[in-house]
Amino acid sequence: MTSISVDFGNANLGSQVGINYGSIHLAPGRERSETPPPPLSNVPFRRDPDFVNRGTLLDQIYEKGTSPRARIALVGLGGVGKSQLAIECCYRIRDRSPSTWVLWVHASSLPRFEQSCRDIADRLKIPGRQNPEADVFKLLHDWLHDESKGKWVLVLDNVDDDRFLHRVPRTKQDGCESGRSYITERSIWAYFPESLKGSIFITSRSRQTVSRMVENSDIITVKPMDEAHTIVLFEKKLEANTPRKEIVQLIAALEFMPLAIVQAAAYIKKRAPRLSVPHYLETFRASDYRKISLLGYKGGSIRRDWKAKNSILITWQISFDYISQIRPTAAGLLSLINFFDTQKIPIALLQEGKKIKDGTESLPAIYTEEKHYNACQDEESGESSLFETFEDDILMLRDYSLITICPDNSNFEMHRLV
Structure with missing residues (x-):
């Protein structure tokens, strides 16, 4: 049989075959080593030259967010400027500390969160990321906790619904049958514990959501500008x-x-x-x-995530749709409130379920209709259920900054544009 010779030149990488009478088995090649990049920022938005500093608010965010092991959250109504403050703070951090890594994650859903983590792994050239069965959350976790990497800031933008973060993901594991997935031992959020070298910034419309992720003292409420x-x-x-x-x-x-x-x-x-x-x-x-x-005009802001929308009307509709999905009675209460003037709405008026007439149309007394609540065994437990449901609905609307309680604690106000 004729001998075959293959010349690879000076780069003698691969296999050379002379005479072969059987099959050839090649071991999987090792991942090519890559030169890690210097500290970088992957903030997906340009700095806003028209940014307006709101007194000491940005300084407060910077000081609290850059302290060791910091975890802070910016909370407020959609369109109030949470992400814009986070963007400016990221650029300020890089200006003052070029050796700090600034990493931005779109966190509005599991697919976007996972894709952001994969994009970051690519930018950082984390070894093992190219393995299709690799757990990208574990890879990023290990990188963030490698103290040799230095200081870093991780921004989780638009965490309005954190349920996916507290679920245990299904991932493929090495050595397992192709196509099968297995449940890991911890939730996604468990991959991001406190680190001496890193800080985590979160933006959200929901105070209740971020309260499960940061201390209440580390929640910064972002209000409309003066x-x-x-x-x-x-x-x-x-x-x-x-x-x-x-x-x-x-x-x-x-x-x-x-x-x-x-x-x-x-x-x-x-x-x-x-x-x-x-x-x-x-x-x-x-x-x-x-x-x-x-x-509803969609224009003017090019520094918003495309999923977040540029229209303030659509931004608030997203919040309303989410509330309608997870707590319909709260959405019903908000709809009822819209029939009133936005200022000094008596809480007792809604709590007691009175029927209010405006012209010829009668508004529904949503808190007197049994169909909105679980069946109660007796009158006393029914009254308790109505009270608790009403208070929980008020809490959710306050949580999303859609209403505020007046100082007298007997009235509340709703944002006029809502």
Whole structure:
């Protein structure tokens, strides 16, 4: 038989076969070693040159978030600017400490969370990541806890529903039959324990959600901007001279919400000079239909996750849909509240389930209808169930910053734009 010779040149890597009368078995090749990258940031958004610092809020986030083993959460209504604050803080961290790794994870769902972790593993060139059966959470966990890597900051953006983080994932394991999956021993969140070298930032609309992940003392509530800072933001985004009085009226109508302000500025700027601030405000006040149309405008913010949407109306609809799914009675209560004025709504009025008439339409007394609750064995337990359900519904709406309790504790207020 003829002998076959293969020349690999100076890079003598592989197999050379002379005479062979049987099958050839090759051992799996080892993963090629890669040069690890220097400390980097994978924040998926450019820095906003129009960012407006809200007094000491950013300093508070920076100081609390960069302390050893920090875990902090930014909580507030959708569109209030949580992610924008996190983005700016990330850039500030890199400015002051270029040796710090800044890693951004889209955490709105399990598929996006896992994909973000895989993308980070690729950027960091973590060994073993190319194995299709590798547990990417374990790989990232080991990297984060390798003290030789230095300091790092991990941002989990839009953790509005954390249920997937506390479930035990199914992963493929080495040596197991192809195509079969096995349950690991710990939840995804258990892969991210405290580290002396790292900090975790979380953004969420739900205070209850983040309370399962960080200490209450480490939850920072992000509220709408004050008038002075909102004026500066609007003027930067509009890039046109406008009388201050007109701006004040518009931002007040928009309840000082950053996303709504940016939307309005983009809408006016795109249609100028045919549309001005007074014209926008007049249209906004004309009817609920026109108001909904303007609030539904998708534009102005390029520093938001595409899943989070640029429209403040859609942003809040996402919150409402989620509440409707997990607690229908809370969604029903919010719908009922919308029939009232948004300020100083008596809690007792809803708690007692009174029927309120507006013109010829009667509003449903949702807390007197037995079908909304589990059957009660007696009258006393039924009253207790109604009270607890009402309080839990109020808690959820407060948790999502959709309503606030007045200082007198007998009335509450709802955000006007909701």
